Amino acid sequence: MVDQSDLPFRKLARQYGSNLCYTPMIHSRLFLEHKRYFESFNLFVDEAKEDGPVFAQFCGNDPTIMANAMKKFNTKFVDAVDINCGCPQGIARKGRYGAFLLEEGDLLVSIVENLVKELDCRVTIKVRILPTGIEDSLALYRRLVDAGVSLMTVHGRTRHQKGQLTGAVNWDHIKMVVDAIGDRIPVIANGGISNLDDIRRCLEITGAAGVMSSEGVLEYPPIFTGTNTVATSGKRTGPGRLAIAREYISLEEKYPNKQGGQASGIKCAKSHLQHFLYEDLQSGGEVADEARRKLHCSKSTADMREVTDILERLQAERGHKVEEEKLGWYMRHRTEGEDEKETKLDIPQVELEDDFSGCFGGMIGETGECGGDGDGDY
Numbered sequence: 001m002v003d004q005s006d007l008p009f010r011k012l013a014r015q016y017g018s019n020l021c022y023t024p025m026i027h028s029r030l031f032l033e034h035k036r037y038f039e040s041f042n043l044f045v046d047e048a049k050e051d052g053p054v055f056a057q058f059c060g061n062d063p064t065i066m067a068n069a070m071k072k073f074n075t076k077f078v079d080a081v082d083i084n085c086g087c088p089q090g091i092a093r094k095g096r097y098g099a100f101l102l103e104e105g106d107l108l109v110s111i112v113e114n115l116v117k118e119l120d121c122r123v124t125i126k127v128r129i130l131p132t133g134i135e136d137s138l139a140l141y142r143r144l145v146d147a148g149v150s151l152m153t154v155h156g157r158t159r160h161q162k163g164q165l166t167g168a169v170n171w172d173h174i175k176m177v178v179d180a181i182g183d184r185i186p187v188i189a190n191g192g193i194s195n196l197d198d199i200r201r202c203l204e205i206t207g208a209a210g211v212m213s214s215e216g217v218l219e220y221p222p223i224f225t226g227t228n229t230v231a232t233s234g235k236r237t238g239p240g241r242l243a244i245a246r247e248y249i250s251l252e253e254k255y256p257n258k259q260g261g262q263a264s265g266i267k268c269a270k271s272h273l274q275h276f277l278y279e280d281l282q283s284g285g286e287v288a289d290e291a292r293r294k295l296h297c298s299k300s301t302a303d304m305r306e307v308t309d310i311l312e313r314l315q316a317e318r319g320h321k322v323e324e325e326k327l328g329w330y331m332r333h334r335t336e337g338e339d340e341k342e343t344k345l346d347i348p349q350v351e352l353e354d355d356f357s358g359c360f361g362g363m364i365g366e367t368g369e370c371g372g373d374g375d376g377d378y
């Protein structure tokens with residue numbers, strides 16, 4: 001996830017049961033051309049290889065540039081390279097990559113063939129359903145398997161389903177993919193996962209080899225454990241969101257993502273806190289406003305700790321119960337009418353990355369909010 005699956009976050013997710021993580025998406029051409037961008041991805045701090053298995057995800061549309069970028073990447077630390085054919089954002093349309101590349105089938109197949117020939121590690125792919133329908137999608141996916149992809153993750157939505165139009169994911173389509181190619185390569189289902197019950201249902205309905213979560217795990221990393229199960233009690237029995245935020249801050253201090261953690265430093269860390277603590281930050285009132293202002297202007301992990309202290313006060317005042325916590329950020333585009341309930345306050349908000357493509361900026365130089373270098377210094 002762009003500027004979000006940084007090393008500290010991957011560590012956190014693994015601690016709570018994720019058994020395969022991806023690097024943030026790497027832009028192949030920028031990786032070859034920009035020294036700072038290259039360094040932010042290539043310097044793994046985790047040389048002990050504790051962070052595995054991990055796939056490095058790339059985007060691009062040129063067979064040679066993609067192969068050169070992947071060769072230049074330190075592939076000894078990763079278990080596969082993945083092609084992003086899922087990104088639906090404007091920048092991907094402009095760059096002819098992500099979900100838009102799926103609509104250039106011949107080019108995509110030639111990219112896969114070239115990578116399989118040129119690289120000494122496995123090549124995997126993340127796809128969406130084509131806007132022209134599932135039959136066209138299946139025909140393309142079969143060609144991709146023929147070309148040599150070793151694993152396919154299917155986000156069961158089309159590229160039109162994003163932001164306010166996200167809507168429900170189609171697990172029946174993912175099942176059709178599993179039926180079509182699941183005997184040749186593992187198919188991973190993506191979309192619609194907010195707790196352990198969803199995971200069980202998804203695996204049952206789709207027959208997929210596994211599930212991928214993005215927004216659910218970003219908001220509450222223990223969703224892969226039994227601590228967030230709806231069927232058993234509807235109650236959260238695992239750590240509360242404040243505890244998770246603090247765990248992340250500690251990992252961020254241990255593995256500063258600016259030094260090899262593959263993200264943009266403070267901007268990335270602030271986004272994580274925004275996701276973990278969304279419900280508190282959006283809850284309205286003076287204390288929540290203060291916490292949002294503080295988070296917006298945070299320049300260090302110490303500042304972010306102060307945000308958690310403010311919210312601890314807020315939770316105490318409100319008689320907050322961890323077992324009653326629910327996912328809020330994940331649900332914002334999934335429950336009808338929920339968007340209107342979002343508190344709109346007249347203070348700067350930490351950017352929510354519905355258009356996560358803007359995050360490239362943080363990695364190759366950009367002025368931060370509240371003045372100074374957007375990358376922070378810690």
Ligand SMILES: Cc1cc2nc3c(=O)[nH]c(=O)nc-3n(C[C@H](O)[C@H](O)[C@H](O)COP(=O)(O)O)c2cc1C
Pocket residue numbers: 001002004024025057084085086087126155190191192193212213214215216353356
């Ligand atoms: C902040 C953010 C960053 C993302 N970055 C990527 C990315 O780099 N590559 C990718 O394949 N998908 C990316 N996605 C999309 C997710 O992987 C996933 O396909 C989508 O959110 C649907 O899954 P979910 O319902 O579990 O959230 C990103 C999503 C978010 C919210």
